[in-house]
Amino acid sequence: MASAFYTINTIQPGHRTANKTFNNPNSPFLGSSRKLRLVPFSNTIQSAASVRRQSTIVAVSSSDVVKKKKTNSSFSHSDLLITREEGLELFEDMVLGRGFEDMCAQMYYRGKMFGFVHLYNGQEAVSTGFIKLLTKEDSVVSTYRDHVHALSKGVPARQVMSELFGKTTGCCRGQGGSMHMFSKEFNVLGGFAFIGEGIPVATGAAFTSKYRREVLKEADSDHVTLAFFGDGTCNNGQFFECLNMAALWKLPIVFVVENNLWAIGMSHLRATSDPEIWKKGPAFGMPGVHVDGMDVLKVREVAKEAIGRARRGEGPTLIECETYRFRGHSLADPDELRDPVEKSHYATRDPITALKKYMFEHNLAKEDEFKAIEKKIEEMMEDAVEFADASPLPPRPQLLENVFADPKGFGIGPDGRYRCEDPKFTQGTAHV
Amino acid sequence: MAVVFQAIGAATALSSANVFDSKRIQFSYGRSLSERKASICAVRSDGMLYSGSSPRGRKPEPLISNAVATKAEGSTASAASKPGHELLLYEALREGLEEEMARDPTVCVIGEDVGHYGGSYKVTRGLAEKYGDLRVLDTPIAENSFTGMAIGAAMTGLRPIVEGMNMGFLLLAFNQISNNCGMLHYTSGGQFTIPVVIRGPGGVGRQLGAEHSQRLESYFQSIPGIQLVACSTPYNAKGLMKAAIRSENPVILFEHVLLYNLKERIPDEEYVLNLEEAEMVRPGEHVTILTYSRMRYHVMQATKMLVNKGYDPEVIDIRSLKPFDLYTIGNSVKKTHRVLIVEECMRTGGIGASLTAAINENFHDYLDAPIVCLSSQDVPTPYAGTLEEWTVVQPPQIVTAVEQLCQLQ
Numbered sequence: 007m008a009s010a011f012y013t014i015n016t017i018q019p020g021h022r023t024a025n026k027t028f029n030n031p032n033s034p035f036l037g038s039s040r041k042l043r044l045v046p047f048s049n050t051i052q053s054a055a056s057v058r059r060q061s062t063i064v065a066v067s068s069s070d071v072v073k074k075k076k077t078n079s080s081f082s083h084s085d086l087l088i089t090r091e092e093g094l095e096l097f098e099d100m101v102l103g104r105g106f107e108d109m110c111a112q113m114y115y116r117g118k119m120f121g122f123v124h125l126y127n128g129q130e131a132v133s134t135g136f137i138k139l140l141t142k143e144d145s146v147v148s149t150y151r152d153h154v155h156a157l158s159k160g161v162p163a164r165q166v167m168s169e170l171f172g173k174t175t176g177c178c179r180g181q182g183g184s185m186h187m188f189s190k191e192f193n194v195l196g197g198f199a200f201i202g203e204g205i206p207v208a209t210g211a212a213f214t215s216k217y218r219r220e221v222l223k224e225a226d227s228d229h230v231t232l233a234f235f236g237d238g239t240c241n242n243g244q245f246f247e248c249l250n251m252a253a254l255w256k257l258p259i260v261f262v263v264e265n266n267l268w269a270i271g272m273s274h275l276r277a278t279s280d281p282e283i284w285k286k287g288p289a290f291g292m293p294g295v296h297v298d299g300m301d302v303l304k305v306r307e308v309a310k311e312a313i314g315r316a317r318r319g320e321g322p323t324l325i326e327c328e329t330y331r332f333r334g335h336s337l338a339d340p341d342e343l344r345d346p347v348e349k350s351h352y353a354t355r356d357p358i359t360a361l362k363k364y365m366f367e368h369n370l371a372k373e374d375e376f377k378a379i380e381k382k383i384e385e386m387m388e389d390a391v392e393f394a395d396a397s398p399l400p401p402r403p404q405l406l407e408n409v410f411a412d413p414k415g416f417g418i419g420p421d422g423r424y425r426c427e428d429p430k431f432t433q434g435t436a437h438v
Numbered sequence: 439m440a441v442v443f444q445a446i447g448a449a450t451a452l453s454s455a456n457v458f459d460s461k462r463i464q465f466s467y468g469r470s471l472s473e474r475k476a477s478i479c480a481v482r483s484d485g486m487l488y489s490g491s492s493p494r495g496r497k498p499e500p501l502i503s504n505a506v507a508t509k510a511e512g513s514t515a516s517a518a519s520k521p522g523h524e525l526l527l528y529e530a531l532r533e534g535l536e537e538e539m540a541r542d543p544t545v546c547v548i549g550e551d552v553g554h555y556g557g558s559y560k561v562t563r564g565l566a567e568k569y570g571d572l573r574v575l576d577t578p579i580a581e582n583s584f585t586g587m588a589i590g591a592a593m594t595g596l597r598p599i600v601e602g603m604n605m606g607f608l609l610l611a612f613n614q615i616s617n618n619c620g621m622l623h624y625t626s627g628g629q630f631t632i633p634v635v636i637r638g639p640g641g642v643g644r645q646l647g648a649e650h651s652q653r654l655e656s657y658f659q660s661i662p663g664i665q666l667v668a669c670s671t672p673y674n675a676k677g678l679m680k681a682a683i684r685s686e687n688p689v690i691l692f693e694h695v696l697l698y699n700l701k702e703r704i705p706d707e708e709y710v711l712n713l714e715e716a717e718m719v720r721p722g723e724h725v726t727i728l729t730y731s732r733m734r735y736h737v738m739q740a741t742k743m744l745v746n747k748g749y750d751p752e753v754i755d756i757r758s759l760k761p762f763d764l765y766t767i768g769n770s771v772k773k774t775h776r777v778l779i780v781e782e783c784m785r786t787g788g789i790g791a792s793l794t795a796a797i798n799e800n801f802h803d804y805l806d807a808p809i810v811c812l813s814s815q816d817v818p819t820p821y822a823g824t825l826e827e828w829t830v831v832q833p834p835q836i837v838t839a840v841e842q843l844c845q846l847q
Contacts, residue, residue, distance in 0.1 A: 145594065179627030188626035195593060195630070196622070203617055206583040210590020217596060221572050222543055247583035254578070408628035411686035415665050417714050417761025420768040420800050424714070425761075 100130040103154035126154040128332035131357035135305030147208035150185035167390040173397035202242035208233035212259035238269030253291040256321035287324030299327030530672035534679035549601030585611035605640030606652040620663035637691035651819035666759035668692040672702040677711030716763035722752035740836035775806040
């Protein structure tokens with residue numbers, strides 16, 4: 007079962023020799039287009055997931071990016087990484103993510119939503135590649151760039167859009183906002199504004215899964231938790247503390263690093279002593295995997311392995327997905343620091359285009375099917391915006407409603423009654 | 439009927455060096471003074487509590503200056519008719535914890551050295567053997583992360599109790615406590631509850647140094663969405679522990695390093711106290727003294743002196759630091775018209791400051807004099823014994839304050 011990971015760039019705990027393809031410790035691992043270098047393919051590595059970044063200005067055709075598993079040129083179905091249905095599902099999910107984020111940008115500039123809004127354009131392969139393999143009971147923990155994680159997990163676009171508009175029909179009743187997407191039904195555990203804050207929460211959810219199995223003796227409890235976070239977070243203490251605890255107790259969690267090379271304006275290379283994040287996994291006793299995060303099929307392969315590992319109780323995995331965000335850090339970010347050459351390079355590696363091309367080449371679907379899906383998503387977006395627009399704003403009594411799960415926590419008032427029993431308290435007319 | 443405290447200074451750094459031993463008579467058995475024996479538990483340098491060869495009739499150690507006398511009364515709310523059983527405060531906490539763990543399998547303990555070591559103050563001793571290593575989880579030294587882990591576990595269905603080895607260590611967990619513990623129920627629109635209990639010893643001990651002598655009640659009190667309670671006797675320790683575990687809200691339970699060896703007789707039958715209520719320690723007429731945790735004992739010692747001088751103070755242990763029980767406090771203010779707050783928190787922004795504001799806002803018309811608040815000095819707790827003594831409020835100061843208050847008309 008470890009074989010799939012072996013062919014990808016990993017260092018298993020105990021194995022000290024690194025893969026041949028990156029044997030130059032002096033040159034930086036990744037980064038802006040100025041620093042990209044040409045890496046020849048080693049003949050021993052044939053797997054689809056072993057592609058490294060190519061040199062600067064050459065546009066990498068997306069068909070090179072996904073290699074077939076066998077070397078023969080005839081495409082039989084057993085060679086394919088996905089079935090037709092799976093492919094269309096992945097395509098639809100990525101188009102949903104992209105369409106939603108584009109609609110968010112529009113709505114923001116029209117003054118329908120405010121504050122900090124962080125868009126996921128360009129990174130859809132990571133969310134789709136991982137989350138579409140989960141069941142409803144598995145949990146997802148994300149950061150402030152969480153709209154698409156919530157959508158991939160199943161939260162209806164209407165609810166997410168309402169939440170962004172601050173309406174009471176939002177998934178968090180309008181109380182969370184862009185950076186705090188929660189869904190109990192679909193087990194989305196947030197949405198956290200401070201980076202690194204969600205990783206312990208994800209570790210806790212994985213702990214519950216193990217606790218249920220071993221202490222409460224619920225034999226079918228094999229829920230997996232995915233923790234998504236970025237490259238900047240990988241320098242934060244909570245990241246390392248949780249890698250330690252998860253590996254120590256073999257928790258069913260997968261740590262997914264969405265390395266888009268930039269933490270607002272801080273390049274990953276300027277912030278990190280050893281930029282190869284996947285190497286930090288084996289230091290804590292778990293496999294560290296590196297994968298091309300612009301390619302949904304490769305991400306999916308790696309994800310299958312890691313989620314399977316976690317489900318079987320073999321412990322956590324650290325997966326670094328090299329990806330890129332097409333927009334700025336947030337809608338308020340002018341995005342001046344990133345090299346336009348780098349941006350255009352990645353624009354050619356758009357994951358949606360790549361998947362479409364793969365499916366064309368393997369005759370999995372036709373153009374009109376894709377068009378139908380795109381139209382469906384467009385209509386869904388229009389519907390979501392209409393729904394959000396028409397939804398009511400939260401009324402005054404909602405202000406104090408969810409502060410405490412047990413509202414007795416507001417205490418006993420001077421008249422001897424609990425404050426929460428006083429209707430004027432929630433109406434806002436009583437003295438708090 | 440007075441009870442005598444024996445205080446012993448010990449040299450250990452880790453454990454609560456000083457030990458108080460109290461026996462409070464709660465039930466009307468007519469036990470005379472001569473029947474009562476002083477039981478002393480000494481803490482040795484290995485940090486282990488031992489009772490010596492015979493639990494009773496041990497030679498008493500010499501009394502030191504801040505021995506405290508409490509007035510015994512039957513004021514504890516649910517005085518049972520059965521004899522009950524005697525135990526120390528940390529045992530009472532453990533009893534409460536154990537009862538809740540037996541009752542609900544999702545209750546678990548997470549903290550440093552809670553499992554095999556039994557807890558740095560032995561509150562969880564024996565639980566890991568009984569319930570296993572996963573239910574009484576020994577964590578690595580990563581407060582922020584394991585508190586966050588407890589919060590994640592609470593969101594997904596467990597009821598964890600996080601033990602801070604010393605409450606001061608929870609400063610490292612402040613990110614998780616403030617951002618996630620208090621907030622997630624709200625920001626998720628009520629979808630997730632966080633029924634977590636965060637507990638641990640705090641307060642000024644016996645020369646433990648500045649960082650181990652912190653009073654963090656005030657740091658946490660502004661966080662929306664959490665409740666703060668402070669226990670002070672074995673009876674309320676067990677009751678509050680059980681109530682905190684059963685509560686759906688996140689609760690921070692403050693214990694005090696010097697109170698772990700208080701002995702009291704508590705009822706055999708199960709009882710759960712109310713998290714939001716204050717405790718009437720001694721009814722009176724002249725002045726309301728509001729206090730909590732260790733200062734309760736300084737207040738009771740001062741009360742003995744005041745009673746001898748002819749004053750009749752009403753002493754209330756507020757127990758619930760957030761929210762305040764304005765009903766009990768209010769009724770008292772309406773009766774006595776004078777308020778003295780005695781706390782161990784710092785002067786600036788402490789619990790006393792909030793309480794002063796709350797009383798002024800709600801009961802201003804009933805006050806005959808400005809509220810007096812005696813708090814610790816705004817200094818990092820010094821190591822030297824004399825300096826440490828002056829950091830904290832001492833009984834003579836309380837006596838003086840009451841005298842001054844009662845003279846104002």
